[in-house]
Amino acid sequence: MRRVATGERPDWRATAQSHGFVFHTLDGAPYWDESHAYAFSLAEIEDGIEGPSGDLHALCLAFAAHAAEDERILARLAIPETAWDAIRTSWRRGDPSLYGRLDLAYGGTGPAKLLEYNADTPTALYETGVFQWLWLEESLRGGRLPPGADQYNAVHERLIERFRAVAGPGLLAFTAYAEAPEDRGTVAYLEDCAVQAGCRTAFADLPDLGLRPDGSLCTRAGEPIETLFKLYPWEWAFRDAFGEAIGQTPTRFLEPPWKAVLSNKGLLPCLWALEPGHPNLLPAYFEDDPRAAELGDSYARKPLFSREGANVSLVRDGAMLVAGDGPYGAEGFVRQGLADLPTFDGRRALVGSWIVGDAPAGLCMREAAGLVTGNDALFVPHFIEPG
Amino acid sequence: MDATQDIDGSRTRSKRSQTVSLVLIAGAGAAALGLGSLDPSQREEDVLVYADAAACAAEAIRPAEECRSEYAVARAAYPTAAPRYASLPDCEGHHGPLHCRPGGEVTEQARDRYLPRMAGYMIGRRAAQGLAPQPVFDHAPSPGHAAAAAGHGGYCTGGGARIFTGSGGRASAARVQTASLRGTSFGGFGQTGRSFSSASHGSAHGASGGG
Numbered sequence: 001m002r003r004v005a006t007g008e009r010p011d012w013r014a015t016a017q018s019h020g021f022v023f024h025t026l027d028g029a030p031y032w033d034e035s036h037a038y039a040f041s042l043a044e045i046e047d048g049i050e051g052p053s054g055d056l057h058a059l060c061l062a063f064a065a066h067a068a069e070d071e072r073i074l075a076r077l078a079i080p081e082t083a084w085d086a087i088r089t090s091w092r093r094g095d096p097s098l099y100g101r102l103d104l105a106y107g108g109t110g111p112a113k114l115l116e117y118n119a120d121t122p123t124a125l126y127e128t129g130v131f132q133w134l135w136l137e138e139s140l141r142g143g144r145l146p147p148g149a150d151q152y153n154a155v156h157e158r159l160i161e162r163f164r165a166v167a168g169p170g171l172l173a174f175t176a177y178a179e180a181p182e183d184r185g186t187v188a189y190l191e192d193c194a195v196q197a198g199c200r201t202a203f204a205d206l207p208d209l210g211l212r213p214d215g216s217l218c219t220r221a222g223e224p225i226e227t228l229f230k231l232y233p234w235e236w237a238f239r240d241a242f243g244e245a246i247g248q249t250p251t252r253f254l255e256p257p258w259k260a261v262l263s264n265k266g267l268l269p270c271l272w273a274l275e276p277g278h279p280n281l282l283p284a285y286f287e288d289d290p291r292a293a294e295l296g297d298s299y300a301r302k303p304l305f306s307r308e309g310a311n312v313s314l315v316r317d318g319a320m321l322v323a324g325d326g327p328y329g330a331e332g333f334v335r336q337g338l339a340d341l342p343t344f345d346g347r348r349a350l351v352g353s354w355i356v357g358d359a360p361a362g363l364c365m366r367e368a369a370g371l372v373t374g375n376d377a378l379f380v381p382h383f384i385e386p387g
Numbered sequence: 388m389d390a391t392q393d394i395d396g397s398r399t400r401s402k403r404s405q406t407v408s409l410v411l412i413a414g415a416g417a418a419a420l421g422l423g424s425l426d427p428s429q430r431e432e433d434v435l436v437y438a439d440a441a442a443c444a445a446e447a448i449r450p451a452e453e454c455r456s457e458y459a460v461a462r463a464a465y466p467t468a469a470p471r472y473a474s475l476p477d478c479e480g481h482h483g484p485l486h487c488r489p490g491g492e493v494t495e496q497a498r499d500r501y502l503p504r505m506a507g508y509m510i511g512r513r514a515a516q517g518l519a520p521q522p523v524f525d526h527a528p529s530p531g532h533a534a535a536a537a538g539h540g541g542y543c544t545g546g547g548a549r550i551f552t553g554s555g556g557r558a559s560a561a562r563v564q565t566a567s568l569r570g571t572s573f574g575g576f577g578q579t580g581r582s583f584s585s586a587s588h589g590s591a592h593g594a595s596g597g598g
Binding site: 175177178179205206207208209210211212213218220222230232233235236237239240241242245307327328 | 467470471495496497498546547569571572573574575576577578579580582583
C-alpha cells in the first residue's frame with residue numbers, strides 16, 4: 001500500500017460538474033483530491049480488506065440477531081423503548097438492507113481493525129461508485145496510471161442489482177434534507193441506480209413526508225410509499241413526531257430499522273464480547289463497564305451516537321491527544337483500544353469498505369491531517385497495481 | 388377482546404366479521420345497515436374556525452386562555468403543515484389570488500417554494516374530541532359549489548380537508564368528516580436532526596472518527 005503522486009486530470013472540475021458531482025468542494029474547502037492516489041496490491045485488497053469486511057459484516061448480522069431479540073441489549077444501546085418493536089419486527093421479517101460502510105484502520109501491515117460501522121446513513125457513495133471509477137478510466141487513458149491498473153469498486157453495479165432484488169412494484173421514495181448538497185447528491189445517485197433497476201421512484205424532502213390514516217407514509221401528493229430510502233439516521237427518526245408510527249407502518253425502509261443496532265458505537269463492545277481477540281476487532285467496552293480499565297490510559301472515547309467524528313476524544317498514556325467537541329454524547333460513551341491510522345506523507349488514511357446487500361463491494365479512501373477523520377477529510381482515489 | 392385459541396393452538400382474531408360492506412345492493416346505503424358507527428370514514432365532527440385567538444375569545448365558547456394556547460399550537464404547526472407549491476400560480480390555483488406567499492418568508496426549508504397564508508385555525512368544538520389545533524388556509528371557490536356564489540371557497544387544512552363554516556363563511560362552526568380531519572399529517576420527520584444542525588448542518592454524513 002503506497003501513496004503515489006499521479007497528477008490531476010486537467011479538466012476534472014468540468015468533468016465533475018457535468019457528472020453532477022457538485023459537492024467536490026464543500027464550504028470553500030476541497031473535498032475531492034486527485035493530485036495523488038493510494039496504490040494497493042491485489043492481495044492487500046482481497047486478503048486485507050475484502051475478506052475481513054465480509055467476515056465483519058457476517059459477525060454484525062449475528063449480533064443483530066441477538067440484539068433484536070434481547071431488550072437488555074437494546075437498552076444498553078440507548079435505543080428508545082418505542083423503537084424496539086420496529087427493530088424486532090423488521091429483523092424477524094427479514095427486511096433487506098441496501099448498503100453500509102465499515103471504517104477500517106489498515107495500512108498494508110497487520111490485520112485491518114474495525115473502527116466503526118456506518119450501517120445506516122453512509123455518504124461518500126457517489127464519489128466512490130461513479131467519480132472514482134471515472135477517474136480510473138480516464139487516468140488509464142491519459143497515461144497517469146500504469147496499464148493494467150484496476151480498482152476495487154463494484155459499488156455501482158451492485159447497488160443496481162440490489163435494488164432489482166429487493167424493491168417491490170410500488171413507489172420507492174428517497175428522502176433527505178433537500179438543502180444539504182452532499183446528502184441530496186447521495187440520494188439523487190441512489191435514485192438513479194433504482195431507476196436503472198426498473199423501480200418507480202420519487203424524491204421527497206424530509207418535511208414533505210406524510211403519514212396517512214392507514215399508517216403508511218406518503219408523498220405530499222398523498223401517494224403511499226411502499227419503500228422509503230432515508231438518508232436520515234434511525235436514532236433521529238425514532239425521536240421525531242412520526243417516530244412511534246414506524247413500528248406499525250406498512251411502508252418498508254432502507255435501511256431497515258434493525259440497522260439501528262449496528263450504526264451505534266455500542267456495537268463495538270458488543271462485538272468484542274461476542275468474539276474477544278478477533279483479529280479485526282479492537283478491544284472495546286462501555287464506559288461504565290469496570291473492564292474498561294483493561295484499556296489502561298490509552299483509548300478512543302466515542303459517543304454511542306455521533307456523526308462526522310464529532311465528540312470523539314483520543315487519550316494516549318493518559319494525555320488527551322484530541323478532545324472532541326460537538327453536540328453528541330448524551331446517551332453515553334464507549335471506550336475502544338487505540339489503532340493508529342497509517343500515516344503517508346504526514347497524512348492519516350482511513351479505509352472505507354463498502355458492503356452492498358450482504359457482500360463487500362468496494363472501497364474509498366479518506367485522508368485527514370488530524371487524528372480523527374471528520375467531515376473535512378479529503379476523498380482520495382485508489383487503484384490496484386498490475387500484478 | 389374475543390381472541391381465542393384454536394384447537395391446534397394458533398391464535399385467531401374475533402369470531403365475527405370486522406367489517407361488512409355492500410356496494411352492489413341498490414338503496415342499501417352503509418348507514419341503513421347500521422355500519423355508520425363502524426366505519427370512521429362516515430363520521431363527522433363539529434369544529435370551530437377562528438382567524439385568531441381574539442376572535443375565539445370574543446365568541447366565548449372557549450376560555451380566552453385556551454384560545455391563546457390553541458392558537459399558539461396551530462401557529463407553530465404552520466411552517467410544516469402548510470402545503471408547498473413549486474410556483475405561485477400553482478398555489479393561487481388552490482388557495483385563490485393573494486392567499487399565497489414565498490416559502491422562504493416562513494421557513495428556510497421552504498425556500499424556492501410557495502405556501503398559502505395562514506387564514507386562521509381550527510379546533511374541535513369540545514376539548515374531549517382530542518383534535519389537535521391546526522392552521523387552515525383559504526380555498527379558492529370551486530365552480531358549482533353553493534358557497535362559491537358568495538365568492539367563498541371555505542377553508543382547507545394541510546391534510547386536504549375542506550371546511551365550510553356556516554352563514555357563507557361568516558360563522559365559526561362547521562361539520563367536517565372525521566376521516567378527512569384526522570387524515571394525512573405532514574412534517575413529522577426531520578425535527579430531531581435540526582437540533583444537531585449547528586454542528587453538522589443537519590447532514591447525515593457518515594464519515595467516521597478514527598482511533
